[in-house]
Amino acid sequence: MRCVPNIIELYSPQTVTNTSVVSSDPWAGLNPTAPLSQCAHTGVSQAQCGHIPQCPASQCATLLGGNPTLKPETADTASIGVTLTPSFITDFQLSVDYYRILIKQEVGTVPISTSLQQCPTTGDPAFCSLVVRARTGALFGTTIAGGGYIIGTNINVAEADQRGVDLQGAYRLGMGRAGSLTFTLNGSYTSVASTSPLPGFGSYDCAGLYGATCGSVFPKWRSNLRALWEAPRINVLFSAQWRYIGSTELDSNTSNPLLSNGVYNTLNARVGSVSYLDLSAIWTVNKILELRAGVNNVLDRDPPVIPAEITGTGSGNVYANYDTLGREVFVGFTARL
Numbered sequence: 441m442r443c444v445p446n447i448i449e450l451y452s453p454q455t456v457t458n459t460s461v462v463s464s465d466p467w468a469g470l471n472p473t474a475p476l477s478q479c480a481h482t483g484v485s486q487a488q489c490g491h492i493p494q495c496p497a498s499q500c501a502t503l504l505g506g507n508p509t510l511k512p513e514t515a516d517t518a519s520i521g522v523t524l525t526p527s528f529i530t531d532f533q534l535s536v537d538y539y540r541i542l543i544k545q546e547v548g549t550v551p552i553s554t555s556l557q558q559c560p561t562t563g564d565p566a567f568c569s570l571v572v573r574a575r576t577g578a579l580f581g582t583t584i585a586g587g588g589y590i591i592g593t594n595i596n597v598a599e600a601d602q603r604g605v606d607l608q609g610a611y612r613l614g615m616g617r618a619g620s621l622t623f624t625l626n627g628s629y630t631s632v633a634s635t636s637p638l639p640g641f642g643s644y645d646c647a648g649l650y651g652a653t654c655g656s657v658f659p660k661w662r663s664n665l666r667a668l669w670e671a672p673r674i675n676v677l678f679s680a681q682w683r684y685i686g687s688t689e690l691d692s693n694t695s696n697p698l699l700s701n702g703v704y705n706t707l708n709a710r711v712g713s714v715s716y717l718d719l720s721a722i723w724t725v726n727k728i729l730e731l732r733a734g735v736n737n738v739l740d741r742d743p744p745v746i747p748a749e750i751t752g753t754g755s756g757n758v759y760a761n762y763d764t765l766g767r768e769v770f771v772g773f774t775a776r777l
Contacts, residue, residue, distance in 0.1 A: 441517065445510040445547050449594045454505030456581055456589050460498060460749040461652045462552055465579045467560075468494040478560030481568055484577040492577040498749070500579040501589040502552050503572070511596050516542045531612035538605050546598040550637045551653045552590040554698055558641065566638050598637055604630040607663075619671045627663035637698065644691070644698045650711055651691030652750055653699050656759050657711060659686030675724040679734070683716040685761060690750070711744045716763055730774040740767040 466474035467482060467489055479489035495501075521537035550570055559567040574581050574588030581588025609625040636643040646654035662685050669678040688711050691699040720734025743762035751759060758764055 441515045442512045443515065444512045445594070448506060449547050450506050450508050450510055452506035452594075454503060454584060454593060456501055456503050456584060458497070458499040458580070459502045459552065462500040462502070462556055462579070462590060463495065463498040463749050465492060465495050465500060466556075468492040468578070474560065481560045481563045482556075482571045483568065483573040488577040493580075495578070495580045501581050502592045503584065503589045505593050507594045510547055510594060511545060513546050513596070514544050529611075531614075533610050535608040536605060537607075538603075540603045541600070543598075543600040545596040546600050546635075547594050547596060548598045548635075548637075549592045549594060550597060552592045553652055553701070554637055555590055557697075557701070562641075564641075566641075598635055599639065599643075600636075601632055601634040601643075602630070603632040604628060617673065619669060619673070622668040622670070624666045624668075625663060627661065629661050630658070631660070633658055642696075642698055644694075644696045646691065648686075648688055649691040649694070649699075650688040650746075650750075650759070651699070654691045657685070657688045657761050659688050659713075661686040677722045677724075679718075679720045679722075681718040681720075683718065685714045687711060687713040708746060708750060711746070714741065714744065714762060716741055728776050731771075732773065733771045734769075736768040736770070737763050737766060742766070 466472060467476070467479045467484070469492070470490060472479070472490060472492075476486075476489045480486055484492060517539070519537060519539040521535060524534045524536075526532065550567070552570075555567050555570040558564065559571050570591040571579075572587045572589055572591060573579065574586055576588075578588050579590065605628075607625060607627040607629075609623075611623045613621040613623075615621060630647045632645060633647040634643045634645045644653065646658045648658065648660045650657040664681060664683050666679060666681045671678065690705055690709050692701045693704055693709055694700055716736070717738045718734065718736045719738055720732065722730065722732045724730050741763065743758040743764050745757050746759065748757055751757060
């Protein structure tokens with residue numbers, strides 16, 4: 441299977457912007473924290489090493505945007521599934537699907553933290569060409585021509601291997617004149633979410649992790665479990681839903697050199713699992729009018745707060761995977777004329 445890049449990936453305007461993902465230049469200042477012997481690999485002369493201006497406000501610069509020279513991605517997909525409807529359990533169904541997706545020439549970006557880590561230690565042009573110093577040697581700038589940034593634009597560089605199991609289940613329990621209860625489960629278990637940012641330089645697996653390199657929270661298990669009570673005597677359908685997002689651990693705390701920055705972060709080492717409860721009801725008044733009401737995130741669960749230098753968002757300090765609005769109450773109706 442071949443997938444061509446979309447318009448945004450191809451033609452999104454390229455801009456130089458500050459980023460907290462790389463908060464400092466290890467070779468800047470009078471007392472660099474990294475060996476001066478590696479400094480020249482990152483694009484500065486030996487004379488400049490030890491005299492490079494540090495990134496201001498704990499934000500270095502990166503070049504973001506599209507790339508009109510991108511080529512199509514190619515993917516090999518394999519899946520196998522089974523659906524169970526056992527005769528000894530009435531109104532029960534369970535589907536289990538295993539999948540594996542291998543992507544080559546994947547459109548993506550080399551994480552800028554990875555580029556800055558790998559360039560000085562390996563001296564490989566594939567990484568070092570992504571570190572563009574300004575004339576002063578600094579890693580902060582405002583224009584493409586002036587330099588002073590780490591390239592984070594889209595390129596055909598990565599390979600990906602994703603494997604997992606999807607579950608779908610349903611069970612209906614009849615209760616006579618009291619109606620029926622229906623339980624539905626949709627769950628996804630990700631066993632592998634591996635990425636090779638550059639061929640030949642290893643890979644990192646983001647399954648069960650979160651952080652600056654993995655990009656967001658990537659729990660191994662997440663699911664939605666819903667219970668529906670259909671009460672025919674009063675023409676009301678009651679619904680209760682449990683949304684679950686599994687726990688994740690900080691990617692930079694792993695032993696993988698493509699993820700680790702060498703400093704163990706105890707405070708943000710783990711983001712615990714998060715559950716949300718949603719309640720709703722639909723009342724069919726008659727053939728013309730239908731009323732509905734409900735509450736999402738009934739317990740008003742706050743999203744996990746994560747430092748901006750990890751999320752890379754610069755504001756909010758939360759990932760969009762979580763409910764950021766808190767408790768929501770809604771009402772509505774449908775009238776058929």
